Amino acid sequence: MMFTPRLELFDMAELRYAHAINRALAECMEEDSTVFVFGEDVADAGGPFGVTRGLASRFGEDRIRDTPISEATMANAAVGAALTGLRPVLEIMFMDFMTLTMDAVVNQAAKARYMFGGQTSVPMVVRTPHGGGINAGPQHSQCLEAWFAHIPGLKVLCPSNPADAYGLLKSAITDPDPVIFVENKALYAMKGEVPEEAASIEIGKALQVRKGEDLSIVTYGATVHTVKRAAEILADSGIEADVLDLRSIQPWDESAVLASLRKTHRLLIVHEAVEAFGVGAEIAARMGDIGFDELDAPISRLGAPFVPVPFAPSLEQQYQPGADDIVAAARNLCA
């Protein structure tokens, strides 16, 4: 017996992150008959994290279907479907499994528009959760978004709250090009307001989640909430952080980051992904270039250490950048 969500549940202004994604999928499928969803256990089981619950009974097996455990096949099928006029939304159960999709995503999806001289595009979305904190081990917890942000032709989104998950997924599905839509396992249960205006969120725009004059902290995904806690601790000691939620990693909102840096003259970039060669490195390098004369301290990054995600909960807790780490890094910048 499948759980069938009642429609009135979705009319509530406050939704869980997983429900917000579900609502975006349902609305897109309702509005556009070329949109279809497939992945491991997405139909009958409603998704490993329950994100696609109810969609099978509502839209039928032509629009939402379970696949064998073969991410390479799934991703290549999505590219083919997208090239021939459909709008596939593929779910990859863990971002770690994106390794198996790389040829389809990197060599096919990202390249088609360029190689065919703009005559075609690949309007596919790959939804996949990253992040640790649920004791899932080194092969089920990685944050690999920087890999995809490095590939010309791909867009990479990473919403931190239900409203952005809803709005950005709708924008991703209607976007004509391939989008890697990075969710976070730790956020699926998070509740948040999803206002009407969230139905359209422009890809590439950061969101200022806190105003401050003393330093800028740029982050995205679940780390936004850790940074917000750190910012409150910092405020107690008189340091007011300007916090930006990137929301979109590729493209990223360079002008918003520069505007914040121009105000605070100090920049800290925080993410759960490994610090080395990460998103923070790109932002730091760019700001060190175009924002050089604004800097009153070195640009600092804070990410996971250069080791695989530990399995032991005690170690995993140490592994993720915590509020205390962020506070220490921020104080260091303001010294």
Added chain:
Amino acid sequence: MSELNDLLMPKLGLTMTEGLLSEWCVSPGDAVSEGDVIFIVETDKVATEVSAQAGGTIGELLVQEGETVSVGAVVARWTGPGQGFTTDQPDEGGAPADGASMSSKEKHAAKSADISESMPEPQGVVSSSVRVVATPLARRLAHEHGVDMVGITGSGPRGRIKAEDVRAVVSRSDQARSAFLEQAAERTPAGGVVQTMARRMVEAKQTVPHFYLATEVEVTELMGLRERLNDNDDAPKLTINHFIIAAVASALRAMPEQNRIWDNGDIVQFQSVDVGVAVSTEKGLMAPVLRDLDSCSLDDIALRATDLVDRTREGQATRDDLQGGAITISNAGMFNVTYMTPIINPPQSAILGIGSVRELFRPATDGTPVLHREMGVVLAGDHRLHDGASGLRFLNRVIELLQDPYRLLRGV
């Protein structure tokens, strides 16, 4: 003891030219190891320990404690292996770069410097090597406010100068300045004419290379002639200034090379004889121009000058009245001044400043005192066109005419 080499006064900041050797930390015969402090230098900014970068034995101390010596001066001799201290034997073996390093007493990273890089060249040329450690924003602010960062103590990690350190310096000087300014009664924006004059004067003084020739004119004859001529109520009243205008006009006519101006790389030669006259008005100083003075009589000059000056004072001078000519006469004689050194009114190429008439004794050839009546004159010239020799030829011509003023009765 092996060969002795020189220890020099290091250059510790961009602006440092000399240093006070405040303390010797060694005595002759002392063996020092790398890192040992040899002496302490005080500049107006900071006390800095100068330490050895290599081992050696101190030979002799050549500078007393408390003595101030130039950067690069030899302060002591030692056996240190680094030859870098030697200024007179630069080719004698050893690495020229190794000598000593210094670290500031005030934990001032900006002051850390390698003494070798600040070594004078054999000819005594001093190169600077102090790297100021500062954030980009601090550098930008310092540049914008014209603050010398060498003097700032950084409060950031490892002595890094931060924006707030620069702002503190700027704010201290702003406070001092505003405290001073607040004592002044009130502040009002300057009017348009004053603004224009200020801008033109700055431009003139900054872009025209002025040179000055100052001397005196003996005016006893001139005063007497003027008195006699003015003893006629039917003729226009003549002033000393009218004679000066006539003399300058006459000299210009005779020396056309003085009747030129520099205009953006071109030399403009005027054909007519025009002379400007500085007029003090309620709105500020103005310099209307008397035109075509060629063949003008003294009376004509008097009439036209009086009319022009009156119109200018009344604010009736036209734009045409206020331009042209290569020279202006600025007479401050009525204000009790001996020499008045004026600023050229661009695009003119010269200006003649006239002082008050003074009575004083000059020795005659036999040494007996003779009463003179002298008027100080200063000719300011644009050195792009004129020079001291040509300027003096012109000035002497004017002086001759004023000292033998009867020649002016024939007109310009």
